[in-house]
Amino acid sequence: MGSASASPPWIAILAIASALFLGKANLLVTLFFWMAPLLIMWSMYSILKEYSLNSFLRVGASLSYALSPVALASISSGRLGSMVTLIIGPQIVRYLLRIRKVEKVSWQFIFALSLLIGVLAAFSMQAFIAVALIYVIGGIFDVIDNRKNSNPRLMRNRLTRRFVLIATPLLLCFPWSFQLLSHPGRLLLEPGLSIAGGGSALAWLANPGGVGSIPWWAMSPAPIILLVALFSSTRARLFAEVGVIFLLVASFAGALAFPSHGDSVGEPLWVGSFLTFASISAVLAGVVILDGLRNKLASTGFHFRHILAGLVVASTLMYAGTAVTWTLTTGANSPVRANQESVLPPFLALNPGVKTLVIRAAEGVNSQTLNFYISRGSDARLGDPDTAPTSPLAIDLAVRQIVDGSGLASSKVLSAYGIKYVFMKNPIDKQFVHAIDGLGGFVRNSATDAGIVWRVDGVSERLVFTSASGKSTGILADPKGTRTFSPGAGILSLAENFDASWEIIQDGKKLPKKQNEYGLPEFAVTNVGEFSLTHDGTARRGMLALQSLIVMGVVVMATPARRRRSEMSVEELT
Template sequence: MAEKQSTQAQVKDQHVTAILVTHNGVTWLSEVVAALSSQKRLPDQIIAVDNGSIDGSVKLLSNAGIPVIKQSKSAGFGSAVAAAVAKLPIVDKQINNQENNEWLWIIHDDCAPDKLALAKLLEAVAERPQVGIAGPKILGWYDRKHILEAGISITENGTRWSGLEDREHDQGQHDEVKNVLAVSSAGMLIKRGVFEELGGFDPSLELFRDDVDLGWRANIAGHSVICVGEAILYHAQASSSERRAIDVKDAILHRPLLLDRRNAAFVLLANSSWWILPWVALQLLFTSIGRSFIYLLAKLPGYAADEIAAIGLLIFKPADLIKSRRYRKKNKVLSARVIKQFIPTRSTQLQASLERISTSISRAFKSKNAQQNPTQVKSYSDIGIIDESFDELEFVEGKSFAKIRALAKQPFLFGLLVISIFSIFYSRNRFGSLSGGALPVAPDSAMHLISNFFTSWHLVGLGSSSPTPLWVLIVGLASVITGGNPQIFINLFFFFIPLLLYVLTYRSARRFNLSNYSATFAGFIFAVSPAILTSINQGRIGTLVVAALFPILFTALYNHQQLTDLKWRKLYLVTIVAAIAAAFSPIFLLVWLGYQIYQLINQYIAAQNINSTKWEDISKILNQDEIKKRFALLITPFLINIPNSFSLLANPSAKLLEPGLSVPSGDLLSVLLFNPGGPASPNLYLLAPFVLYLFLCLVVKQQRRDTSLALILLALSVTISSFYIAGNNSNAQRVWTGTLIVIAQFILTLNIFSLAERIIPQLRTINFGFKHILSAVTALVTIFSTVAMTGWGLSIGANSLVTTDNEQVIPAFISDLATTNERPKTLVVRKNQEQLKYFITRGSDLLLGAPDVSSKTPEIIHTSIVDLFNGVGVSSSQILGFYGIQYIFMKDPADPALVRTIDGIGGFTRSSATKDGVIWKVNNAHARVSFQNMKGQHFPVNSNDISANGYVSSSGTIIIAEKFDKSWRLLLNGVAVPLEKNEFGLPVFKIAQPGEVLITHDGTVRRGWIS
């Protein structure tokens, strides 16, 4: 009892100044003033600071007898509090304990404290003299059982963290007093001495996150921060919820999210230890990119821009951040580790995110009437004044609908759920670093792909100067999303592609004026079609990218077929999307060019004065806006993909290969049935419905135009697939035409559902006939195909060529040798029942993009290898040795007859025979770069991957064990030496005198094409 009386006496001894900050908050201000006046323990004085209100706030405060300090509307919250503190009398430190007994109670104009709030706060701090800041438990203004905050923290990526469940209701579970990182500035009770010691709120944080920053600095300075659960405050959160405009100076474009995200990043960067700053900065960058991507999918481009712009503001204005970090050093008493206990762990964040997602999904499937919505209180002057029974919320019980009916009203969400479950089970063998089929192994660094795009010489096989296609650079840049790791990016791409195709097709179908239900079915049918699942199973990344981008192109151009109302900015966005698709698929580029040329000719013919031969008339026609836009659509994707687009036009038949390794595809019947075929593809009896769609849409006049395009694409697909092309480091295979099939089936899917929506209402009003029969057959075929393909994908279809458990072909010791100065090459041999295969490696398996720049093996090397296997290659070791091939590796199971053949031919010494295979060393093989003196002796020259340098002691010949290319350069003592070709087709340089040599590959041509 005596202890309680002592606490109450201490509470009475405290001097509290309530600082009320207002800015156009008259909507809530009358209740706030009433709440302050009704406190059981009244504040000793109230000072109001108004930041340029124009809504009557100042008049209301004056009528209530509260003195008002006026500031401009651009002033920040912290400056308002500082202005009020500046008006207080100076603390006399000579008076005993006055400094520790003076408190500042900070109140927003949209928060109303409960009548016991101040008393509970003072009781808590009276019992804890080490406390510098205390805050109440904050409940919602409009739902006064909803807990908004009970102390706050910040995550490593800048998210404001409350540690509460989604829409958690107050049941007394947070009524204790607990230490926290920070409390909200709404209702914050802070010692005046602590406030002045810390310098108040950081002026760089004019609004949002200033409270987190102040709490962080208080903890580091040795002051405790507590949340008092029994002290309650109701907060409307008017600024963050965009119920009113924010006018502070730093609020660019008056966007709350932009300011919040900028300040969140500022708090982390200003307060974190210097040694973890790079990690914090990377997390903030990647999180912002990820959030912006999600906002774009949610059709919120403004929020997406806010995320990126927030980071940009800090990058381009680092002065405030540097100044703040210097200031924080002055008051730092404790190590930054003291706040670690308040930062939520990643497992805690993940658990909370999963709970929030599951809650959101379950809430989405509930009818609005089934949700329990609290009735809004009629007035808020009841807080502490009107009878407490008025605070009891009444809930309206809604009638609960059956789950099936709820799902029927949310077809898109139901489809999203189904396709997500399908993706999880379908991808069960593809969690990890993917490779197999057409997909080579992805490197573990995006810089490998980016540097490969710019380099002029590629270390694949015996070397190649072929230009790297643009898609390699795109994948490298896109891997920034996954922290610069292409392996993770490729894995996520293959996992999410069915989901992405479903969403994009649904969106296009809705723009195609299809109903919600039809768009859902169309998206699902397209996402699980044979062409899509075959592309995933075979690693056809090019086809999958086109499948994802074509709905975007179709939607953009279908609604603007005449291009007159298509703005230039949007048009160039369309051309960029088309250029990206063309980078991944040369066949798409050919089709795109052909279609745009056809449309351009049609528009020219349709123009007036077409028969005129006058240049003025022709110029007038060509100067029409529509023709200029069509020409931009034609030429821009072509120009972006130079020089590969020139190669495609110069030799189309040799450049029609998709990215990656060549994989056998199906025959003509498979292509006709919209199934590209090949290994790991669905059986033909799992009939795709698109042939039936094609027939029905051709019959109907309204669908005939679009369907004719699909028919042309199918015919082109059948024609092209009859060709066999060798390339991409592989034997000749049928040309893969899955890209054309995917485009054709997308067009047919939208048109058949458009036809169905028009026909079905007619079937109810006409007598039974062939329309009913065809409709029933189409529905049955569609259902059978969709169910069958889904079942196939969930069962045997998951056993694809693309997996995570593909073993490494090259033994580890050969990979290690490849990093030595000699840079040896290895001939890898694999034999199956059908044929013998070989490839030349530099110590690693083929990486992403390498097959696309590989060139044909020189005939002299191919002949030597064939002779070796046939047992007649007497000179094989010499030729292989000159090309720097120092080892032959035969992968298990090795053919015993072939092993005996190689053993019996001179020039090869068996090195080892392990469980991996058999290895031979090529006798007298040369290094990648070697020097041959006049006596015929060979000496290795110190070599990097491409360049080499060293000292030659006499005249002789420098031999480069790479394919001949005119861009090889050698400088002898700084003077260029002419390039020659020897009898083996290797690049050589004649050295006339001793000196320093420098060998490089001249990338001027490559840089010219890029620029």
């Protein structure tokens, strides 16, 4: 129905990256999914060099990270935000450990880290919240330290730098991030289609759950490692404390449900980004514990350390074997696949821009539960779910009345919104089909193995002219705008969500605009003649220009500055 929502920045990042493949974004996404396990493993391996010189231990730990429940579920269900978090997350942790004394870090490093976190926030605001949580915890410790050793100047310096680290990524994602602040629940949502997670119980097992995730009995070793590391006297305890905090946060968030763009009913939250940082903490804690442990255990008598070490190693090996077996068997039938068929029949996609109401049974529940969405001549594309508007109440009511057989005026409502066809995809309950056939205003066009198509009676064009006598006539209109002719005085109705940027200009003047009974924009035409329908994007372009300036400013601050002449040697100057 048209959307004025700001597009998330990750769409622009993918568009820029697809230039490497001559603009083939689908090829970029396909290669990313194929390479994701290796990239996840490489990212973890690169930071483990700082914790162990044992290459076998580093490779094993990196492999266990790539086989973690959150990694397998993210790849299987197409969770783009969590996959990016799995890759960038270890690098974020590496740099976060360097700013424990944040006042000693240069501003160049602060802005470089903010730029990296900004990229992460563009794909997953949930991951940004996880990083911001670490900053807040660090700020609390700064306040406690300042109370013991009062130093107002040092305190201001620390808090200023931490504030910049939190605020800069939000500014980099402007205006999308500020729009999310008006709907705080959406800050926790994953990009793309709203697919339910597994709930808080599975989150305690470091398993996000949901479609494409491993079963609960394939228990991850992460909770066991974190529990063991809590009793360690090494720095593994610090990682364990952070990991347990993220398990708690994930468990709490997993019990929440928020509706995403275009949805009226919320699904249990996917907490993959929170569990990613818990998994990273578990891997780092495990490496710190196991590094050099063999020599230590060999030089001491048998005690509880031998039992705990054996428990960690045994649980890791058992999980790795179970995860690989599941991935090659049951897990191969994942929601993400290369040969997925189209939802819409081919003949409905011949005319781009034609609206079709698609009704299908909800997967994973009983056949009496239905989902619907409005297509414009094609299936949903990358980024569409993140900008989809909330369905108008009139359409929600019309769809309910269609399937229960009481919608005598439903065809009038759908035609007012420019919906020309109704497509009910198989498999579907026959009683719903009989209900639509029994209603007036719907003419069955076809019935195939894919489903059944009905044509909606009435004028279902995007732009409709209604004369003073009440006769309605459809006017051909381009999806972005149009320039056409008005046959006389009357009302022009546009089948798009009402937005202040829609304008019709005739004889050099803007026509008066108001909302009709369905909440759609309509314009009063008084003269015969040519007119132009446009959508004024001045404000949007201004916000994008401001975002570009912010990005360029942060990039300049993050890049090395030219040295002063006083810093150069005599040989360089001569």
